[in-house]
Amino acid sequence: MEPLKAMIRGIQIGYREAGDPDGNPLVLLHGFTGSSASWTGFADEFGSCRLIMPDLTGHGHSAAPDVPGRYAMEEQVADLDVLFTGLGLDRFSLLGYSMGGRIAIGYAAKHPEKISRLILESTSPGLETKDERLSRRESDDKLAAFIEREGIRAFTDRWENIPLFASQTRLPKDVRERVRSGRLGNEPAGLAGSLRGIGTGSQPSYWDNLKGFKMPVTLITGGLDEKYVNIAEDMARQLPNSSHVTVPDAGHTVHVENPVRFATIVKEAIKP
Numbered sequence: 001m002e003p004l005k006a007m008i009r010g011i012q013i014g015y016r017e018a019g020d021p022d023g024n025p026l027v028l029l030h031g032f033t034g035s036s037a038s039w040t041g042f043a044d045e046f047g048s049c050r051l052i053m054p055d056l057t058g059h060g061h062s063a064a065p066d067v068p069g070r071y072a073m074e075e076q077v078a079d080l081d082v083l084f085t086g087l088g089l090d091r092f093s094l095l096g097y098s099m100g101g102r103i104a105i106g107y108a109a110k111h112p113e114k115i116s117r118l119i120l121e122s123t124s125p126g127l128e129t130k131d132e133r134l135s136r137r138e139s140d141d142k143l144a145a146f147i148e149r150e151g152i153r154a155f156t157d158r159w160e161n162i163p164l165f166a167s168q169t170r171l172p173k174d175v176r177e178r179v180r181s182g183r184l185g186n187e188p189a190g191l192a193g194s195l196r197g198i199g200t201g202s203q204p205s206y207w208d209n210l211k212g213f214k215m216p217v218t219l220i221t222g223g224l225d226e227k228y229v230n231i232a233e234d235m236a237r238q239l240p241n242s243s244h245v246t247v248p249d250a251g252h253t254v255h256v257e258n259p260v261r262f263a264t265i266v267k268e269a270i271k272p
Contacts, residue, residue, distance in 0.1 A: 001040055003061045006086065008079045011070070014061025015083065018043040019051040024116075025092035026270060027052045027084070029100030031253075032194060033159065033183040035060030038097075042255075045263040049270065052087060054080060056100065057197075058190030066189075071197025073106045073204060080107055084114070093270045095119040097255060099194075102126065102203060109209045118213070119269050121220040121262075122228045122252045125206035125235065136201030144192035155191070156183045167224045167251030179256060210238035217242040218269040222250030222257065243269075 003014045016036040019026075026049040030038040036053035037060065043051060055062040057071050057079065065071065080103070084092070094115050096104030101123025108115045127133045147155045160168070160180060168176065196202065217239050219232040223246050236244045245265050250257040 001043065003036065003055070005061060006083060008082050008086075009075075011057070011063040011065060011079070012061070013057075013063070013079060013083055014055035016040065016053040017051060018053070019047050019049045021050055023047075023049040024270065024272070025050045025052060025089050027054070027089070027092055027094045029054065029056060029094070029096035029104050030059065031098035031100050033059075033156075033186055033191065034097075034100075035182060035185065037182060037185075038255075041259065042263060042266075046266065049093075052084070052089065052092075054083060056103065056194070058194040059186055062190075064187055064190030064193055066193075068193050068196035068202075071193050072202065073103065073198055074110075076103055076198060077107050077110050081111060090114065091116050093117040093119065095121070095266065096123060097121040098123050098252070099198065102200070103198070105206050105209075106203065108213060108215070109206050112213065112215065115215045117270055118215055118217045119220065119266055120217065120232075120235075121254055122222065122225060124200070124228070124231045125210060126203050127200055128205050128207055133201040133205075136199060137196075138201075140195040140199035140201055144195040147188045147192045147195075152184055152186060152188050152191070155188070156180060159183065164225070164252050167222070167257060168253060171257065175256065179253075207238065210235060211240065213239055214241065216269070218265065219244040220254055220262065220265055221246050222252060222254045223248040224251040228252065 028039040039053045058064045101120040221229045221232045236242045255262040
């Protein structure tokens, strides 16, 4: 499954396709430090679907623009919409993990008529107050400066040891090495730009949009990821048509820590 490339609104966007070209489309958006390769292990599980896996701006085979504003939510939503339109996607299921989930929410808010089902893993609609967003922007800018100063390996060492990913230490060595290799494959400029342009503090808050989401929404969280379990519960109270599945003994990366259960949840969600 070789990466494909398209020029979208003046920048290169990488993406992968897999599955049945005539199947119902399923778009998968990866998280921060990931890429379209994050999803290739599910190609067989979701093989009855037409799978579209973009590299989000600054990641994988997509460009890393110099201007943080080019990573902003409205820019990435516009890029994705041009890509999807070019691929003939009129209506599709959209799955996003963490940062990809935030972008999926932003896309669904802008183009609700195109989303048949929204699947959100370990994510949020953003921060609700200006003070929270300002504090987060300051912290993201410091982390971006660290990446630029120290490089991708030092950043990866730091990133994989934050509490959010503590449960990954229990994974088999080969899985840990695959996740680490994916992180190391990114460029410092892309990750720094992503933090500054579409970090949680920089994106709009979509909490007020959730009541207007008419499509079915599936929320997936790991039982060990208490913060995002609580966020998903709050989201479920706002969404008119949602289900929330918490996977026991998994953390933030359910699709990595329990891929079998994750695939089962997704297949159930997209079942015609």
